[in-house]
Amino acid sequence: MIYAIIGLIIGIVAGIYAPGYIPKEYAAMFSGALMAGLDTAFGGLRAALEGAYDNTIFLSGFLANILLAMFFCYAGVLLGIDFYMVVILVLGMRIFQNLAIIRRLLLKK
Amino acid sequence: MIYTKHTKVLILLVCLVLGFMLAMQLKTQGRQKTIPVQRAEELSERLRSAEKDRERLTVELESLKNGTNAFDKETERLRALAGESALQGKGIRLTIEDSTIKPAIGENKNLYIIHDEDLLRVINELRAAGAEAISINGQRLTANSEVRCAGPTVVVNEVRLAAPFVISAIGNPQTMESSLKIRGGVLENFKYWGINADLEKSDQVIIPAAKRGHNFEFAKAVPKDEETGAKKAEAGEEGKSK
Numbered sequence: 630m631i632y633a634i635i636g637l638i639i640g641i642v643a644g645i646y647a648p649g650y651i652p653k654e655y656a657a658m659f660s661g662a663l664m665a666g667l668d669t670a671f672g673g674l675r676a677a678l679e680g681a682y683d684n685t686i687f688l689s690g691f692l693a694n695i696l697l698a699m700f701f702c703y704a705g706v707l708l709g710i711d712f713y714m715v716v717i718l719v720l721g722m723r724i725f726q727n728l729a730i731i732r733r734l735l736l737k738k
Numbered sequence: 739m740i741y742t743k744h745t746k747v748l749i750l751l752v753c754l755v756l757g758f759m760l761a762m763q764l765k766t767q768g769r770q771k772t773i774p775v776q777r778a779e780e781l782s783e784r785l786r787s788a789e790k791d792r793e794r795l796t797v798e799l800e801s802l803k804n805g806t807n808a809f810d811k812e813t814e815r816l817r818a819l820a821g822e823s824a825l826q827g828k829g830i831r832l833t834i835e836d837s838t839i840k841p842a843i844g845e846n847k848n849l850y851i852i853h854d855e856d857l858l859r860v861i862n863e864l865r866a867a868g869a870e871a872i873s874i875n876g877q878r879l880t881a882n883s884e885v886r887c888a889g890p891t892v893v894v895n896e897v898r899l900a901a902p903f904v905i906s907a908i909g910n911p912q913t914m915e916s917s918l919k920i921r922g923g924v925l926e927n928f929k930y931w932g933i934n935a936d937l938e939k940s941d942q943v944i945i946p947a948a949k950r951g952h953n954f955e956f957a958k959a960v961p962k963d964e965e966t967g968a969k970k971a972e973a974g975e976e977g978k979s980k
Contacts, residue, residue, distance in 0.1 A: 643757070
């Protein structure tokens with residue numbers, strides 16, 4: 630848990646001081662990827678609390694979710710459909726579900 | 739739960755990447771307030787049409803300005819022609835006074851004073867010599883001006899004038915002078931009767947504007963398309979009268 634927080638802090642600081650911005654064309658894709666990353670992180674936390682945590686699943690889930698989300702958003706841009714909305718909606722729902730389970734697990738303890 | 743070294747490193751890395759992405763997203767959002775694409779397109783479309791309008795209106799304004807310039811010039815010319823504006827320029831000033839010769843007993847003394855006819859002859863001569871504007875004692879002669887006898891005075895523009903008369907005219911001074919002084923001409927005739935005429939050339943003759951305007955009470959403009967017909971009718975009448 631400590632490592633997660635340390636990693637987050639370092640990442641945020643690095644992000645703030647890193648040069649450059651996300652180009653406007655990729656903003657939608659990036660927000661999708663971010664939601665996927667958050668979803669995976671909460672999923673990992675839930676799995677850890679449930680005792681079913683697996684390194685491989687976590688890492689592969691993280692990468693695959695991000696790539697898939699970005700692909701969806703990209704496809705949406707190509708097709709002219711706001712797919713990134715769908716991605717964000719679904720991932721957001723999953724994040725809430727995970728959070729609910731995490732909350733229950735923590736309360737049960 | 740298995741916490742291995744790998745796990746710690748993995749979690750650290752994943753969270754690092756996540757934090758980095760989060761910060762980037764925040765930074766980007768803070769920098770550019772994202773306008774919905776549709777709205778932006780609509781706005782740019784409106785901007786484009788507004789710019790087009792502006793260009794068109796600029797051209798229109800330019801042409802209208804030129805138009806009013808020409809209109810103003812024409813108005814000015816017509817006003818000068820109608821005697822509604824004061825004019826100045828090269829010309830002559832002719833001062834005429836009644837005769838100093840005492841008429842012999844039994845002779846008509848009317849022969850020795852200035853009549854409307856004398857003034858008309860001078861005016862006629864000046865106009866023939868190309869005078870562009872004429873005034874008598876400050877009364878501008880317009881298209882409607884009368885020069886009329888009224889007892890011992892002369893009426894011009896409904897104003898009584900008495901000798902001495904000062905006739906000012908703008909035009910070529912040389913031409914006007916020679917046409918007045920021609921042998922057997924107006925001035926010689928005056929001299930015969932002892933009427934003093936003093937001709938003076940000047941570079942700066944000022945002719946005032948006519949003081950009364952005139953409105954048309956009976957006359958009406960003929961519409962352009964009927965004008966040709968009217969001309970034809972006139973020509974026919976003339977032909978008949980001949």
